[in-house]
Each structure stands twice: as structure tokens, then as C-alpha cells.
Amino acid sequence: MAALQTLAPDTLPTVIKRDGRxxxxxxxxxRRALEKAFRATLNLPAETSLSVELAAEIEALTGAVVHWCRNRSEVSVEEIQDEVERTxxxxxRYAVARRYILYREARAEARRRQQLTYRRADGTEALxxxxxxxxxxxxxxxxLEDVDPEQVYQELLRTxxxxxxxxxxxRALTLAARTHIEREPNYTYVAARLLLDSLYREVFGRAIxxxxxxxxxxxxxHSYLEQGLRLGRLDERLLQTFDPIRLxxxxxxxxxRQFTFLGLQTLYDRYLLHDAAGRRFELPQYLWMRVAMGLALHEDDPTTRAIQFYELLSSFRFMNSTPTxxxxxxxHPQLSSCYLTTVQDDLGAIFKAIRDNALLSKWAGGLGNDWTPVRALGAHIRGTNGRSQGVIPFLKIVNDTAVAVNQGGKRKGAVCAYLEVWHLDIEEFLELRRNTGDERRRTHDMNTACWIPDLFMQRVRARKHWTLFSPDEVPDLHELYGRAFQERxxxxxxxxEAGRIRNWRRVDALTLWRKMLSMLFETGHPWLTFKDPCNIRSPQDHVGVVHSSNLCTEITLNTSPEEVAVCNLGSINLVAHVNDQGEPDWxxxxxxxxxxVRMLDNVIDLNFYPIPEARTSNLRHRPIGLGLMGFQDVLYRRKLSYASQAAVEFADELMERIAYYAYEASADLAAERGAYATFKGSKWDRGLLPLDTLDLLEAERGEPIPVPRTARLDWDALRxxxxxxxxxxxxxxxxAPTATIANICGVSPSIEPTYKNLYVKSNLSGEFTQLNPYLVRDLKALGLWDxxxxDDLKYYxxxxxxxxxxxPELKERYRTAFExxxxxxxxxxxxxxxxxxxxxxxxxYLAEPSGRKLSEMYLLAWQLGLKTTYYLRALAATQIEKSTLDINRRGIQPRWMKSRSPSSDIIVRRDGPACSPDDESCEACQ
Structure with missing residues (x-):
């Protein structure tokens, strides 16, 4: 104290506090601040006395700081603390100085938090x-297990x-939770619940x-229904038809609380109804009930049926497709997912087809156009005595129409053009998605697909020639399939060859096949779909021809100038029907x-049809498309690798059950409501079920279809x-692909394998970290999740x-799509x-594509009787650096790793566009 007592009070400055006092x-x-820093550094408890030497050192340091302050009239608290650090x-005493600095920062953070304010919606500020x-x-x-509220709170305060x-x-609160998802999957539910809080505030105008x-x-x-009617967003029949109290x-x-963050954010961004200012007035449970009510309007007891439908949707047991x-x-209840059209060889018909595309796309329909009937480049035009420009210029207009007329302003318009491989324009058609060449003959925003007869595949294998024609000179080829097609x-x-057809060209079948595959690898298009399996196995072969598939290649319905095929989609969530061990509850x-099936059938009668040809077709044939999602999740629960015979057998058994129950349900619905109009003469009527049609395909091809015909259920009784x-x-x-509705339900899409065990998914709602919860669960059980x-998952x-x-058993089970x-x-x-x-x-998926591998893969798909294929996914040649890895532990990433695989979910094709593994603009059906 002696050093301090030598300074008279009038020589010491006035101290300016942070608040200005x-x-x-x-x-x-x-002195107290220094002592605390020394005690913390030396780990000395407060009750322990300081040694004489240490007490003297603290006194001397204090004196040095006081000496620095002498003869100053004023000094701020911050200036004094700065001098303590310098002293x-x-x-x-570097360690003590560091401790003192940390102490200052902690105090500053505490003061900041104490003084932190926020601005209410009404503009006023509050603590x-x-x-x-x-x-x-x-x-x-x-x-929720393994989540820590304090971590979320501290993350929030940092932002x-x-x-x-x-x-x-x-939003900051929700983001604070989502930052932890990569370490613990359960934080996805934390983030979703915090987002739900925000949604309730938005809907009710106050915190709930x-x-x-x-x-x-x-x-x-009830207020939600009234507001929806007042805003013109709900059908007035919802209040007139139902008992809102019971609902x-x-x-x-x-x-x-079952939503993942990705699921609820997707719902929030694109599905919940909002007013003109963009404010949501619909909660998730209101959405499910709205859909249920909308599908029960024509039922005899609509309220009871709506509750039944709601139970399926709200429990994620079944999910209707996005348009529904x-x-x-x-x-405007445009509820159907897919529309298939055939474009006729007439200028008026062509532009009517383009207009139809616009009207269908406006109300969220995905489109598949069959362009094979349109005459090829150089074909004679009788009316003007000129030459045709072929299919390609019209496809450019289709492409631009899809961009201009998006799906209700909620996602991109999406269309796929189909062309049969004997069409004289096929070679230029293959190049539509290339990034080089004449831009006037490129369609970068549209999908393309080849419609391939068996005869072409057989000539590829036999290395024979292939002849290209213009359809105006061979008008019946597009209407024929199987042996009848081959003969004609x-x-x-x-x-x-005899000179009686003018516009034709002969090519090598294998060369054309190789070009198809090279374009598929380079641009992702055209998709390969097979004409004969689609038609020979079609139950509706008695009333027409399947001329193409749809946007996502899962629909195979007849089309004609009078009928635009329509399909109404929904998918079973398999995860909701199995226990933790993956055993199904049949x-x-x-x-x-x-x-x-009842819900999907109701769609047909309730649907708003933008064009009359769609209404005619849908009411006449009443097709639906019941699918599934979560197949990979169920394999994980059963502890099966996708790459196993056990998975193949399970796929067989599972699909047999689904098929049996679905056909049975449609038959029982027919007993209640009547069969569809064209049932008589169909394969169903002739006692031919899909299993039986494999033999028909085998007979038409003249070669075996090596798929076991094993059946476990009593199909004779169902026949x-x-x-x-x-x-x-x-x-x-x-x-269907179920890209979006699987996100909503928090399960793996459709029949897809896991893309990666850790990656960032990008879609219209933003970027979302995806971590395989099944892998984390198994690693935790072994004490390996840390x-x-x-870091290893990121690195690899x-x-x-x-x-x-x-x-090894986990390595086998958790193979990713490219493995x-x-x-x-x-x-x-x-x-x-x-x-x-x-x-x-x-x-x-192919990790290391080659011409041979591609050819073998698609030949196998054809040989096994598949009707269609969809995207080819190939890995990029380079990858992004890992900016979040610990370089001190990892070092610089070796060059061989940089060329091994991509580190994000974007798949880049050489000389082609990037596409996402769940590209929602393409998979617009769901």
C-alpha cells in the first residue's frame, strides 16, 4: 500500500464509466482485477491466501497502473484496462495478461447481452x-436425445x-439450431420446432x-376457413359441406413435431397458403385438413371421410403429390400430376399442343410430349410445296414456353419431349441439351427422352444397320409395337431400298446407340425409355397405344389427338408401416x-381440367399412380445393404404386397362406384395381371426375360x-421420384439409394445439411461418433x-449411390x-462411367424388361476444397483426393449443365 499512499487524491483522475457517469x-x-487474473491463471481458489511474493507483485503492478494515471484530469475505464494489459x-506475465483479456471479453459479452435489444413488429424496442x-x-x-439447449442459445447470442x-x-434462432445438425441429426427437429413457433406468430399475429x-x-x-374464403384462396364449399367443429x-x-427442418421449411416456402402480402395464414395441420376436405367433397359422408383422409396425411402414412x-x-383444384400428349403433324395442332402445355403448366402439371408424328427435316410440305424444318425449331418454342409459364409461380415449368429412334431428326434431337452449337437449335431448360423399340436394341446387339424415316412417309410405325412393328x-x-420412299437414311445401329449414350453422359439427356415393354404389358392395349412416358418416366398411358393422358399421383411412406427392425405391418x-386409392380416385372427379382432352381421357379411363417412398430407410432398419440379394428379394416381396392390396382396393371401389368405362376387353378383364404380361413380352421378343415369376399371395382369387x-x-x-414430398415427410425419396451420408442439399428453399441418422445411430452404439x-465423413x-x-458390416450397409x-x-x-x-x-449412378459400362447397364435394364429409366448420374472430375476441415490434423488435401469425387450435391457433366440429385424442377410430378 505504501506506493499507493504516496499519491494524493487530488493527483488522481476522474474515471469515466461506460454509461458516461x-x-x-x-x-x-x-488490484482486485489483477488478483482474479492471477488466481485464475495459477488455479488458486478464492479462499487460499496469496504468498507474500505474489501479493507484493500484484501490489507493484497495481502501483504501476496508478502511476500511469497520475496527473490526468479524466481517464476512461477502457483506458485503465488497456494499461493493465500493457503493464x-x-x-x-503473458499468461496472466491473456487471462485478463479473456476476462474483459467475457465481461463485455455479458454487458452486451444485458443491454441487447430487439425491435418488435410494431416498431418499438424492448430488452x-x-x-x-x-x-x-x-x-x-x-x-430429443443428444441435443443441448445451451448450445443453441450460445450460438444465437453470437449472431x-x-x-x-x-x-x-x-430466423436467427432457427439457424442457430440448424448449425448443429451436422454433429447431431436430432437438431433438425429442434430447428423445425423453432420454425413452427415463428409460423404460429405469423398466422395468429402474436407469439403462441x-x-x-x-x-x-x-x-x-374456423377462422382460418373464413379468412381463406374472404381472401379467395379456399373453395366456398369447405364451409358449406363439412362440420368444422368435428374437423x-x-x-x-x-x-x-415429426417434421424435420427441411420438411417444414419446404412446406413453409411453397405449400402453405398466404395472402397477397405473402403472410401465411395456414398451419401444417390446416393444410392436411384442407387437402383432406378438398378430396372428400363428393363423398356421402364428407366430414367422416375428410377425417379419414386427414389421418393418413398428417401421420405421413401417405402423401398426395405436389399439385394436389x-x-x-x-x-382451382388442379390436382393431377402428369399430362401426356401426342403432337400431330399439322401446324395448327403443333401450336395447339404448345398452348396446351402452357395451360397445363400454369396449374402445376408436369408434361410429357410425344413429337414423333411431326415430319422430319427436309420432308415435303404438300400445301406450300416446300420443305419442312423438322421437329427441332418447335422444341425450342416448347422450351421457352416452359420457362415463361412456370407452375403457379411456385416452381419451374417442366416438360419432356419424346422422339422415337427411327425418326429422321433423332441425331439432332440427341444434341438438344448440348452447350455448344447453334443456340437456336438448343433447349437447355427442357428434358428429352428416346422412345426405343425392341428391334433397335436387338440390332445394336447384333451390330446391324438401322434406318431412319420421316413419319409422314411411314405414318403407321408409331402406332405399332412388337412383331407387328418389326414386320412393318x-x-x-x-x-x-426400292426408291418408293424419298426421305430416309441408313445408319449403323451401334453407332447411333453410342451417340445416345455419349449425349446421356455429357448432358444428362435423353433418357432411355422402351416402347415395346410399355405397350405389350399395358393393360389398356385394347383402346390405344402408349406413345411416350411422362416427365419423370413412371407413367405409361395411351394418348391420341382426342385424349391427353392424365395421371394422379400419391405415395406410400414405407417408414410409417415398419417397426424399428424394418418388419412391415402388412x-x-x-x-x-x-x-x-380412394383419395386418388376422388382426384379424377374433383380435378380442374385446363383442356377438354385431359378431362375426356381421365374420366374415361380413371388412371391413378400409387407409388412409394422411404425404401432406403426400410433397408437400413432391416440392416440390409442396397447392394445385396436380400434387398432384391425384399423389393420383390414388398412390391407384391403393395400391388395386391392396390388392385384389390380398386376392385372393391369398382364394386361400390362402378368400373372404369373401358374395362371391358382390357387385360384386367381378360384375366391378365402385370405378372402375367412378362410372358407376353418374352413371346414378342423371342427371347427370355430373366426375372423370377415367384408369387407369394393368392393371385388367382384376385383375378x-x-x-x-x-x-x-x-x-x-x-x-414417381417423390423428391419434394419425401423431404416433407423426412424420408428417403422413392426407391433411391442414399446419395451421400453427409452432404448439403440445395433446393428452392435454400441449402440444408443432410446427415444420415441411421449411420450416426449405429456409430453411436459402437462409441465411434465423435x-x-x-471430420472423416467430410474429408471422404x-x-x-x-x-x-x-x-466392414457398416461399410457394406452404408454404401452410397455411387458405391x-x-x-x-x-x-x-x-x-x-x-x-x-x-x-x-x-x-x-456410375462413379466412373465408360462407354462399355453405360452400354452394359442400359442393355441389362432392357433385357430385364424394364419399361423406362430416368436420370443418369455421373461424378465430376474435380471437387471443391473442404474449407471446414482442420488443416493441422489433415494437412493439405492430397491431389488424388481432389480428383476422386465431388464434395457437394452438384453433379457436373463434361460439357454439360449441373444438376442436383433431387432436381425438383425436373421431378415436377412430386
Missing amino acids: RVAFDANRI LMRAG FPHQAIRQRIEAACAG VYPGIPEDELD APDEQAEACRTGF ADALHPERD LFNAGTP YEHYEREA EKLRETIRTA EKIRRQGLRNSNVLAI EAML DGSVQEIDRVP IEPRWLIECAARRQKWIDQSQSLNL
Whole structure:
């Protein structure tokens, strides 16, 4: 104290506090701060006395700081603290100085938090609601394992700033939770629940505590209906037809807690109804009930049926496709997913087809156009005595129309053009998606697909020639298939050789096949679809021809100038029908399918048809497309690798059950409502079920289809029921991509394998970290899930194959899409195809593509009787650097790793565009 006592009080400055107040200098505050720093550094508890030497050192340091302050009139607290740091550094007490700096930062952060404000919606400012925020986070974490509310709270405080607006604070809170998803998958539910809090505030105009949300949801249902009617967003029949009190009582707001963050964000961004200012007035449970009501309008007891439909949707047992979710219960209920058209060889018909595309796309329909009838480049035009420009210029207009008329302003318009491979314009058609060449003859925003007869595939194998024609000179080829096509095609070849056909060209079949495959690898298009399996196995062969598939290659329906084929899609969530070990509850599955078939059949009568040809076709044939999603999830629960015979057998058994229950449900619906108009003479009527049609395809090809015909259920009894009662729907099953609705339900899309075990998914709602929860669960059980494992997953781009600590059985089970031999995907698809009356959206993956591998893969798909294939996915040649890895542990990434695989979810094709593994602009059906 002697050194301090030598300074008279009048020589010491006035201290300026942070709030501007001026107070007397107090040296004891400096001494206490120094002592705390020394004790913290030396780990000395407060009750332990300081040694004489240490006490003297602290006194001397204090004196040095006081001496620096002498004869100053004023000094700020910050200036004094800066001098304390400098004094410690001059004395060589670097560790203590560091501790003191950290202490200052901690105090500063505490003051910032204490003084933090936010701006309410009405513009007024208030102190930051620390306690309320903590309670919201704790409520969001309730019941979830391995999540820590404090981590979310601390992450939030690192990002907020004084005066942050209330809505931005809500977003920051949600983002604070999502940052932890890559370390613990359960944080996805935390983020979703916090987003739900924000949604309730938006809908009700005030904060609703989590424990009050269920009551608010039920009591607000009637007001929601009234507001929707007032805004013109809901069908007025919803209040006239239903008992809103019963419906409100049937709501299950607690089911909102099953959403993942990606699922709820997707719903928020694109599905929930909003007013003209963009403010949502619809909650998730209101959406499910709206859709259920919209599909029950014509039922005898609409309220009871709406509750039944709602139960399926809100529990994620079944999900209708996106157009139904968008539009059910609204004044424009365009509920159907897919439209297939055939374009006739006439200028008026061509531009009518383009107009039809625009009208169908406006209301969220995905389009498949058959352009084969249009004459080729150089063909004679009788009316003007000129020469045709062929198909390509019109496709450019189709492309631009899809861009101009998007799907209700909610996602991109999407169309796929089909051309049969004997068309004289086929070679230029293959190049439509290239990034080089004449831009006037390129369609970068449109999908393309080849419609391939068996004869072409057989000539490819035999290395024979192939002849190209213009359809105006061979008008019946497009209407024929199987042996009839072969006979007529060979006749036209002879006619051409004899000079009786003017516009034709002979090419090598294998060369054309190789060009198709090279374009498929380079640009992702055209998709390869097979004409003969689609037609020979079609149950509707008695009333027309399948001329193409749809946008996503799962629909195979007849088209004609008078009929635009329509399909109405929805998908079973397999995960909701199995236990934790992956054992199916068959009775629950049967119950779900019976209700789902009824819902899809209702779509046909309730649908808003933008063009009359679609209405004619849909009411006449009543096709639906019941699909599935979550297949990969169920394999994980069963502890099966996708690349296994056990997975193939399970795919077979599962699809047989689904098919049996679906055809049975349609037959029972026919007994109640009547069979579809063209049932008589169909394969169903003739006792031919999809399993039986494999033999027909085999006979027409003249070669075996190596798919086991094993059946486990009593199909003879079902044949008899269908003969007796008829079917309500001409077509019943089709497996669509489910890219978006699978996100909503939080399961793997459709029949897809896992893309990567850790990656960032990009879609119209933003970027979302995706971490395989099944892998994390199994690694936790073995005590292997830690920061090092997370780093390894990042380093190896979501693959476990090169991580030494991962056991072999997990490496096999958690193979990613590019680590599974394509034959396993094709084998599983072939087993499913034998039960399906339509087709399936089958993506194929190749880690190291080559011409030979591509050819073998697609030849195998054809040989096994598949009707269609979808995207080819190939890995990029380079990858992005990993900016979040610890370089001190990893070092610089070796050059061989940089060329091994991509680190994001974008697949780049050489000289071609990038596409996402769940490109929603393409998979517009769902």
C-alpha cells in the first residue's frame, strides 16, 4: 500500500464509466482485477491466501497502473484496462495478461447481452427476451436425445445484434439450431420446432407459447376457413359441406413435431397458403385438413371421410403429390400430376399442343410430349410445296414456353419431349441439351427422352444397320409395337431400298446407340425409355397405344389427338408401416392403400381440367399412380445393404404386397362406384395381371426375360374378383421420384439409394445439411461418433468406405449411390416392375462411367424388361476444397483426393449443365 499512499487524491483522475457517469478513482478495483487474473491463471481458489511474493507483485503492478494515471484530469475505464494489459506484458506475465483479456471479453459479452435489444413488429424496442428465448429452445429440445439447449442459445447470442427485428430474431434462432445438425441429426427437429413457433406468430399475429399451440390450432380452425374464403384462396364449399367443429376436434397439432427442418421449411416456402402480402395464414395441420376436405367433397359422408383422409396425411402414412397439396380445397383444384400428349403433324395442332402445355403448366402439371408424328427435316410440305424444318425449331418454342409459364409461380415449368429412334431428326434431337452449337437449335431448360423399340436394341446387339424415316412417309410405325412393328419396319426398309420412299437414311445401329449414350453422359439427356415393354404389358392395349412416358418416366398411358393422358399421383411412406427392425405391418399397409386409392380416385372427379382432352381421357379411363417412398430407410432398419440379394428379394416381396392390396382396393371401389368405362376387353378383364404380361413380352421378343415369376399371395382369387367386379382404375401403380414430398415427410425419396451420408442439399428453399441418422445411430452404439468421425465423413465426401474405424458390416450397409453397382438398382427395379402396371422413375449412378459400362447397364435394364429409366448420374472430375476441415490434423488435401469425387450435391457433366440429385424442377410430378 505504501506506493499507493504516496499519491494524493487530488493527483488522481476522474474515471469515466461506460454509461458516461464520472466517479472517483479507486485503485482497489485494479488490484482486485489483477488478483482474479492471477488466481485464475495459477488455479488458486478464492479462499487460499496469496504468498507474500505474489501479493507484493500484484501490489507493484497495481502501483504501476496508478502511476500511469497520475496527473490526468479524466481517464476512461477502457483506458485503465488497456494499461493493465500493457503493464502485465511489460512484466512478462503473458499468461496472466491473456487471462485478463479473456476476462474483459467475457465481461463485455455479458454487458452486451444485458443491454441487447430487439425491435418488435410494431416498431418499438424492448430488452432482449433472454428468459423467453431459453424457454422456447428448451421446449424445442424436449424429448430429443443428444441435443443441448445451451448450445443453441450460445450460438444465437453470437449472431444477434442490438435492435434486431423480431422476425429476423426468429430466423436467427432457427439457424442457430440448424448449425448443429451436422454433429447431431436430432437438431433438425429442434430447428423445425423453432420454425413452427415463428409460423404460429405469423398466422395468429402474436407469439403462441409451445404448450398453447395445440389449443390455438384447434380454436383457430374456423377462422382460418373464413379468412381463406374472404381472401379467395379456399373453395366456398369447405364451409358449406363439412362440420368444422368435428374437423377442428380431429386435428393433431402434436404431429407437427415429426417434421424435420427441411420438411417444414419446404412446406413453409411453397405449400402453405398466404395472402397477397405473402403472410401465411395456414398451419401444417390446416393444410392436411384442407387437402383432406378438398378430396372428400363428393363423398356421402364428407366430414367422416375428410377425417379419414386427414389421418393418413398428417401421420405421413401417405402423401398426395405436389399439385394436389398446392390446389386441393382451393377455387382451382388442379390436382393431377402428369399430362401426356401426342403432337400431330399439322401446324395448327403443333401450336395447339404448345398452348396446351402452357395451360397445363400454369396449374402445376408436369408434361410429357410425344413429337414423333411431326415430319422430319427436309420432308415435303404438300400445301406450300416446300420443305419442312423438322421437329427441332418447335422444341425450342416448347422450351421457352416452359420457362415463361412456370407452375403457379411456385416452381419451374417442366416438360419432356419424346422422339422415337427411327425418326429422321433423332441425331439432332440427341444434341438438344448440348452447350455448344447453334443456340437456336438448343433447349437447355427442357428434358428429352428416346422412345426405343425392341428391334433397335436387338440390332445394336447384333451390330446391324438401322434406318431412319420421316413419319409422314411411314405414318403407321408409331402406332405399332412388337412383331407387328418389326414386320412393318422391315417392309419400309425394303420400300426405301426400292426408291418408293424419298426421305430416309441408313445408319449403323451401334453407332447411333453410342451417340445416345455419349449425349446421356455429357448432358444428362435423353433418357432411355422402351416402347415395346410399355405397350405389350399395358393393360389398356385394347383402346390405344402408349406413345411416350411422362416427365419423370413412371407413367405409361395411351394418348391420341382426342385424349391427353392424365395421371394422379400419391405415395406410400414405407417408414410409417415398419417397426424399428424394418418388419412391415402388412395390415396397416393394406388399410393405408385402401384409403389412398380412394383419395386418388376422388382426384379424377374433383380435378380442374385446363383442356377438354385431359378431362375426356381421365374420366374415361380413371388412371391413378400409387407409388412409394422411404425404401432406403426400410433397408437400413432391416440392416440390409442396397447392394445385396436380400434387398432384391425384399423389393420383390414388398412390391407384391403393395400391388395386391392396390388392385384389390380398386376392385372393391369398382364394386361400390362402378368400373372404369373401358374395362371391358382390357387385360384386367381378360384375366391378365402385370405378372402375367412378362410372358407376353418374352413371346414378342423371342427371347427370355430373366426375372423370377415367384408369387407369394393368392393371385388367382384376385383375378377372379377383378373379372367379377371390374376395376375402378385402368392403371393403379406408378413409382414417381417423390423428391419434394419425401423431404416433407423426412424420408428417403422413392426407391433411391442414399446419395451421400453427409452432404448439403440445395433446393428452392435454400441449402440444408443432410446427415444420415441411421449411420450416426449405429456409430453411436459402437462409441465411434465423435468430431474425428465427422471430420472423416467430410474429408471422404460422405463415404465411410475409407474410414478405418468403421466396421466392414457398416461399410457394406452404408454404401452410397455411387458405391453401389448399378446392377443392384436394376435388379430391384426389375423385381418391382413385374408387379407394376405402369413404370417407375429409376435413376442410375456410375462413379466412373465408360462407354462399355453405360452400354452394359442400359442393355441389362432392357433385357430385364424394364419399361423406362430416368436420370443418369455421373461424378465430376474435380471437387471443391473442404474449407471446414482442420488443416493441422489433415494437412493439405492430397491431389488424388481432389480428383476422386465431388464434395457437394452438384453433379457436373463434361460439357454439360449441373444438376442436383433431387432436381425438383425436373421431378415436377412430386
